[in-house]
Amino acid sequence: AQTVTQSQPEMSVQEAETVTLSCTYDTSESDYYLFWYKQPPSRQMILVIRQEAYKQQNATENRFSVNFQKAAKSFSLKISDSQLGDAAMYFCAYRSRWTGANNLFFGTGTRLTVIP
């Protein structure tokens, strides 16, 4: 089974600064999807950004961008100009591109605190 590792249980960032959350994964597959999900306190988990493994270009969504290093099996999330509303638990997740694959493998999460 695939494994997803988030080695930073907690991170903090000053408001308006930039922070990078780390994620590594282990897989023997060549084609897959990677995701970052955000879970604010007492609120629903939402998708922040996704990356298809066959795309070399790093995905970007406004202030959120990823650094996808396929050979190193690394998928970090960079949050620029951090805002108070970015405070949340962030989960990295992996899913095979095989159409029958339904399981989304999650990391253990990184709790991000934003300091005013």
Added chain:
Amino acid sequence: DVKVTQSSRYLVKRTGEKVFLECVQDMDHENMFWYRQDPGLGLRLIYFSYDVKMKEKGDIPEGYSVSREKKERFSLILESASTNQTSMYLCATRRDIYEQYFGPGTRLTVT
């Protein structure tokens, strides 16, 4: 917007009780999922369903069962609740190959 609702935000049950957690979605998605979320363990898949009356075990199905009689509703059943099933339970749905949409979660405490 996709809406995924769960029947309760907080639930307290006694050991040995039968517990039903309900999940309802309004977007006609084929795939529905039940996850369990525990600190330090992330989210782990309990069961998923890809169609009405169809289900498959996830990574941690022991002690749980599911029911999907209608496309929009996916129920998680704890036949005899135990204290080690105290957790946050998240329902999710998916239509296409990308995104899963999550419900707000049910925090279950078994005493």
